[in-house]
Amino acid sequence: MKKWFLLFSAGVLSIASNAQARKINFEKYTLTNGLTVILHRDTTAPVVAVTTLYHVGSKNEDTARTGFAHFFEHLLFEGSDNIKRGEFDKYVTNAGGALNANTSQDRTFYYELLPSNQLKLGLWLESERMMHAKIEQVGVNTQREVVKEEKRQRMDNQPYGSFLVEMLKRAFKEHPYRWAPIGSMEHLNAAKLDEFIDFYKTFYVPNNAVLSIAGDINIADTKKLVEDYFVAIPKGTKAIPRPTVTEPPLGGEVRATIEDNIQLPAVIAAYRAPKQGSDEYYAFRLLSTILSGGPSSRMNKILVDQKQMALQAAAIPFFNEDAGLFISLAIANMGVKPEALESAIDSVVSDLKTKPVSESEFQKVKNQIETQFVSSNATMAGIAESLANYEVYFGDANLINTELARYQKVTREDLLNVAKKYLNKDNRVVLYYVPKGKKEGAM
């Protein structure tokens, strides 16, 4: 607080020098069992985020056992040798904390957000989960029901909720990206306890994980505590399967019509795109902001406001470790046929291929991207997750400080080139979502 008074009395008057993100300092090291540890200290508030990223997602699954990684997101809250069933989250709430987890095609991420004096509790919980989580029939049965309920609620019962599943299975033919993390309920039903135990011993091992901690911590003390809680966890002995399939080109436009419990049709297109982290990937991020970042973006302005053809429209960059998809999505307004909506979207997309983006619009999206990038590091949880992601995906946690430069390197010409190269009909899957019973009428 003294600092504020000092600044105030000194009367520093230099207004708005160019935004320069503050450097995020961190320490990274590896334990003898292979666990990567990243520590970031920030004493602004007495909080700490204790997170573990396991480098396992749906792409690591057996083709006959899809949904395992996401299932483990649930199963690993069941308890451990020292944590009774159902107690895991109680420890956290009783400490005034919060916890959760999520699963992508590439990784699974668990976190506890705690007051900083509960750092040990977070380490204990995460190390228990890694050391000897309870993989028992009773927990498997319980969580199987929970996952089914989740699928019902988030996919079956949700308008357009199946779009990712429907899109992925058409956009990829060889690569395990062809299925979504939710996987197959039949596979989960068929799986035996042994298989779950085997999956745990293969993937949930220190040498396949990053422990990322950010908050009001003392680095030396934390290192000692991490050692205490984690070093005794044995290194995994099994080979960790990682897909090596190269997906062949799509080889022509793929189209399908899906019936769903909806009232308004939707048109969803996905273009094959390069993997995350490539130069072209950054160009795609800018393109998606041009199309749907903010109320003045092209899709919002043209499709939603001016033509009133879409109720909602968005461009979603869906990029992963091995490959990416550039998805455009629009829900038709009343009385608008999907064909008409598709051609309106196509004309917006085709503009990206024929006309260079104006200097002013280019500056606008760069500003929006910069705001987004800076804001993603607003919380300890956000920083811990970003550090872990960058480390696992690119082997460079320091991208948290340098990635913005990759965006800034993109030129208007790059945008034109990427659009010309990828946003073509023979490189895309188009889905029409139509109300049940309307498949014929809609086509």
Next chain:
Amino acid sequence: MKKTIIALFGLLPLTLLAQVDRSKAPQPGPAPAIRIGQPATFTLPNGLKVFVVENTKLPRVSATLSFNMDGIVEGQKAGLTSMGGELLRRGTVKMNKAQLDEAIDQLGGNIGTSAFSASASSLKANFPKLISLLSDVVLRPSFSATELEKIRRQELSGLQAAKDDPNSIADNVTNRLLYGKDHPYGDIETEETVSNVKVGDIKNFFSTYWKPNNAYLVFVGDITAADAKKLSAQYFGAWKSGVVPRPTYKTPQAPAKTFVAVVDRPASVQSVINFAAPVELKPGAPDVIPASVMNNILGGGFSGRLFANLREKHGFTYGAYSGLKSDRLVGAFTAEASVRNEKTDSAIAEFINEFNRIRTEAVPTDEESRMKNYLSGQFARSLENPATIAGFALNIAKYNLPKDYYQNYLKTLAAVSPTDVQAMAKKYVNPGNMLVVVVGNAKEIAKGLDKYGPVKSYNVYGQEVPAPTAKTVDASVTPQTILQKAIDAYGGASAIAAVKDLSMTGSASVQGMNINVTQKQIVPTAFVQEVSMQGMVLEKKLLKNGQYSQSGQGGAKPVDEKDKEEMNENAAFIPEVYMLAQKGYQFAVKGIEPVEGKDAYAVQVKTPAGREYTNFYDVATGLLVKKTTTQEGPQGTMTISSLVGNYKNVNGVNIPMKIVNDMGMMKIEINFNDVKVNSGLKAEDIK
């Protein structure tokens, strides 16, 4: 010395390191020191008070303007502030909405408004430009009439949904009964009040209350106090100060004796129960912290007693909670749950049991300290957001709190004892002086509620109405006389018999989408009814040449005896004629009930095919005014009711032009606009 030893241990083989006890959760470290900064503050010559919470962690800045006011009584113009708050963001004298959107996006920023605040946020570099836009929005808004009409349409459709939503009804009625119509917290929005709001009213609101001497401007982020001062002076310095009215209100009092307010909602399968009492609890008062411990133990969340009792132990509900609000005008104690119809009485009893338990029994120490841990942790985590600090500063200024109020929060919290908790319960939880609002199916749930206090009935606007009491039916009235009277009221047997064919078209709106309904028939053997949306057929029923068929969105659907019978009733044009002529219909008069405020006979019908429904006939006019059927739905049995009305005389026969189907969650109003009788329909027209 010690440090070296520890470092040496680090180098020893793993086996020696098993020094943590994994068998139980580690103890927390000493409570962290909470450092809550004092923001820089200054006041502009026009009276605008400015706070600056400098936080250089990220190169971004936000500015939030808020006002020192407690809301206004909107009365006949309820909706004024919610609509006005939106209108403010829709254009300035320099830019229309699209131009303003473009300008804000160009800066990678955001601007949001309400009737009581406006805020802007962006990266530091763009902030001076963004705050200039904010100043245009606040000081030079266009208040476009076109935009206001767009907002009004949204508001009215939202209201339509809220009118049927039991939680909104419960909130409205609770607020009205708790605070009264002359208090800012007692306003209720209706179609009428929303329609009353004019651009002039909105302009008047902003010019009356939005004065710099009534406002706080809070900067948070990477900005120095000096820069904030410069920007505030530049963009808000010319803002003219003025006198702001400070209305005072009578402090609402708790009921002298607990009473139950029932709002009848016949379609309900769950009752919404709201307990409420006004309390005198001002922000920052010494009671606030111990009382919050008490409230959290009682019903603060998943770990509260109400949740444990009503959900975990009894399974009455998905969740039961209590709340205790401190407020400068008047605070409130509340408790609420949605419970299955048949558990309404038992649930109220359990609430009251828990109220009494926390008042009379000492809270076990471990339960109390667990709750304090939870609250400390939450408080500590909330500090991560710099806006929390700004909020603290604002509260200190607004409510004249001691400067170190939040700095001492954890200390004060730790000092709360089980005795304090009990004392707070005795002071703020008074089951003898509460309002209990129950929104539900009055006929099913009302029984037994009078043991909690007098039971009164209210409509959705919080106006007292006569209880839906059972009126006695005169002995001379039989189902047959009621049906016959209906036939006479429609126009009489001969006028009805003169109708050879009929065609009707109508339309309805569902969630903003237009639905068309068409019906054609040659009495009594050919009938078709089609419901469609943009040419897509949602539902179709067809009777022709003795063949019955029906289809829905999924294609053809099987037709059973019940479906056939229903089509026969409709094909007869006047179903009562068919019902009286056919053998096997059973009728029973179930009493007199109000329908839209008028008495109607309820006639229960059991059909030969096994259908059951209830028709309501207006006692005075004899006409059919309502029909109800029950259906099995995902939440149990659901009552679907159709209000029938707006009769129009066509060729001597009264035909209803309006049908309102109420399916609990959704209401569909069908209006027929084109009715033709005896237009010479041919069999081939029925298809």
